[in-house]
Amino acid sequence: MSGPSFLSRVRRTVGRETEFYRPKLEAMGFVGRLIPRHTGSALRASVMRRYGFKIGKGTLIYEMPQIGGAPHDLAKQLTIGEECVVDLGCEFELGETITIGDRVTLGPEVLILTTSHELGPREQRAGPLVRGPVVIEDGAWIGARATVLPGVTIGAGAIVSPGSVVNKDVAPNTRVAGNIARQVEVLST
Numbered sequence: 001m002s003g004p005s006f007l008s009r010v011r012r013t014v015g016r017e018t019e020f021y022r023p024k025l026e027a028m029g030f031v032g033r034l035i036p037r038h039t040g041s042a043l044r045a046s047v048m049r050r051y052g053f054k055i056g057k058g059t060l061i062y063e064m065p066q067i068g069g070a071p072h073d074l075a076k077q078l079t080i081g082e083e084c085v086v087d088l089g090c091e092f093e094l095g096e097t098i099t100i101g102d103r104v105t106l107g108p109e110v111l112i113l114t115t116s117h118e119l120g121p122r123e124q125r126a127g128p129l130v131r132g133p134v135v136i137e138d139g140a141w142i143g144a145r146a147t148v149l150p151g152v153t154i155g156a157g158a159i160v161s162p163g164s165v166v167n168k169d170v171a172p173n174t175r176v177a178g179n180i181a182r183q184v185e186v187l188s189t
Contacts, residue, residue, distance in 0.1 A: 024051055025067060025074060032064030037088060051075060056082030056102065063087075069094030069114070077114075080104075081138070096131040096150065104136050107144035107162065114150045137172065157187065 004012075028051040032044050041060035048064075049055050052075030059080055067074055068091075077094035080086070081102035088108045092098055095115035100106075112134050120127025132151025136142065140154050143162035154160060155172030164181040175185040 022072075022074065027051075029064055029067075032061075037063050054079040056080060056084065058083040059086070060084070061086045063089060066091040067094060068092075087144075095129075097133040098136075099133070100136045101138035101140070101156070103139045105141045107142060107146070109145045110142050111145075111147045113148065116150050140170075157189065159187070 028047060031047050035043055035047075041062050044061040044064055045055045045059045048061065052073070054075075055061075059082060062085070065086060066089075067078070069077060074094045077097050078092055078100075079098070080100045081104065083103045084100060085105040087106055087110070090106050090108075090110045091112070093111075093113045093115060098112055098114060114134055115129055115131050118127040118130055119125060130150065132149075134148055134150065135153040136148070137154060137156040137158075139157045140159070142148065142154070142160045143164065145163050146160045147165045148154065148160070149165065149167045152166050152169060154166065154170045155174070157173040158170045159175040160166055160170065160181060161175060161177035161184075163179065164177050165179045166176065166181045170176050170181070171183070173187045173189050174183050175187060176182060177184045
């Protein structure tokens with residue numbers, strides 16, 4: 001009894017290894033990297049629009065964000081409103097939708113995740129994949145190196161302090177801080 005031929009095994013391996021390769025996304029990233037950091041921020045937003053992402057007028061992108069996720073058309077998974085700021089080193093994992101309202105500021109290296117895993121048995125603790133959309137409402141400010149986990153809504157005018165890990169909804173006009181983020185203040189409106 002013979003198994004699959006060498007060529008069929010190679011094809012299967014290459015198929016698995018390139019399953020999530022997206023040439024348009026790579027081209028967008030390449031073009032975006034040609035623009036020096038801290039310059040051409042409106043141009044970067046324009047490049048993302050050209051590749052199908054919904055980016056509002058007046059939004060500034062200081063460095064092309066890292067974008068990943070399983071859906072084949074990632075551009076449909078991300079919406080960024082008007083007059084937003086996306087700082088250096090941000091990452092968007094688009095296994096589910098990310099919706100960012102108007103006038104939202106994302107500090108450097110903000111990480112937004114839309115997938116995680118259920119707790120599995122001891123043989124493999126990362127159990128079945130779970131997905132949850134992320135919504136960041138108008139006027140919110142997400143501080144440097146904050147992480148927003150799947151299924152979270154950050155209310156209008158809220159602040160997520162730098163380095164925080166947000167695993168549950170944040171009420172409008174509040175500030176949260178910590179790992180895991182907890183409300184520390186109600187802001188004036």
